[in-house]
Amino acid sequence: MPDFDEQWEKVMEEKYFNKKKGQFDFTQKRVEEFKKLTGVKDNEFVGKVCLDAGCGPGIWTYAMQKLGAKKVDSFDISAEAIKRCRKINPDAYVSDILDLKSNPVYDFVLCLGVLHHNRNTREGFSKIASQVKTGGMLHVMVYDKKHDHEYDGYRGNTCVEKHKEWEKLSFEEKIKMCEKKVETIGGDIHGWFDAFNPEFNWSFSSEEVEQWFEEEGFDKMKLRVKSHFNSIPTSQVNMNGIKS
Ligand SMILES: C[S@@+](CC[C@H](N)C(=O)[O-])C[C@H]1O[C@@H](n2cnc3c(N)ncnc32)[C@H](O)[C@@H]1O
Structure with a gap:
């Protein structure tokens, strides 16, 4: 998919x-x-x-x-x-x-x-x-x-390795991780999901x-x-x- x-x-x-x-x-x-x-x-x-x-x-x-x-x-x-x-x-x-x-x-x-x-x-x-x-x-x-540093390794040269961690999460866990980002940094859940979800960034x-x-x-x-x-x-x- x-x-x-x-x-x-x-x-x-x-x-x-x-x-x-x-x-x-x-x-x-x-x-x-x-x-x-x-x-x-x-x-x-x-x-x-x-x-x-x-x-x-x-x-x-x-x-x-x-x-x-x-x-x-x-x-x-x-x-x-x-x-x-x-x-x-x-x-x-x-x-x-x-x-x-x-x-x-x-x-x-x-x-x-x-x-x-x-x-x-x-x-x-x-x-x-x-x-x-x-x-x-x-x-x-x-x-x-x-701006790579703002994305916890999910953006730039480390993205493929980091994506393996994301893939292990259930949908609910992914949303929770995004919620935490909203609480600590701001933005919205959709935006963080968009940042974390792709294999290549x-x-x-x-x-x-x-x-x-x-x-x-x-x-x-x-x-x-x-x-x-x-x-x-x-x-x-x-x-x-x-x-x-
Ligand atoms: C962040 S979204 C941007 C969507 C739109 N351009 C916008 O600005 O609202 C990235 C989109 O690129 C599509 N995409 C990624 N690689 C692609 C490819 N090789 N061929 C066609 N679409 C691709 C994804 O499926 C996704 O819908």
Whole structure:
């Protein structure tokens, strides 16, 4: 079962959210967050074809639709995620980034919080880069190395070893562990579950990510979101670039 099925199936009830209640609702707030996150302006997607790779429940698919996209293709390896995304997008399907064949037809490709959950993040980057047409934009988010220390070994180079401990826990024990984190550090149960549950939680520096863009033939890279806002944490490298 893909790592995220459990999260999208069992950890989406109101009681698992605290500060970030409504984080997965399809509302105008998502559109505003998306604009700030990517730098995309109102109407910029009119007539454009977009791809949401690793869409999860589809909050950013929704934002792209609202910003005028002619079509948004959304896919995720988790069938539970796709069940949710289908509520707003008929063009949502179960698929794996690593199975993508080169198909440079998209004006905009989003891959937010996805690639670091794969054994080989760099290979995944190459696959999604191959979907962007010349002049199109790719926006990715991966975890920022600088914040590894906040995740008790579950993020960065030690993640695979640490995940073995998590796997031994029952669902109830996992929730308890997240509750403890909420009590001692803050945030909400969903957020901690999201941090602990995946087997792979690699992290990177913005320099590394910028180099990937260069290697795949992109330029005009921009590092986005340097201060906290709404539901977008800043412990991430958020970067976009234009395919040349
Ligand atoms: C943290 S969630 C982010 C979801 C969404 N992009 C968002 O920002 O709300 C990561 C998602 O990536 C998906 N994912 C991870 N590896 C994938 C792969 N190789 N192919 C497709 N989806 C993948 C997971 O199933 C999960 O739904």
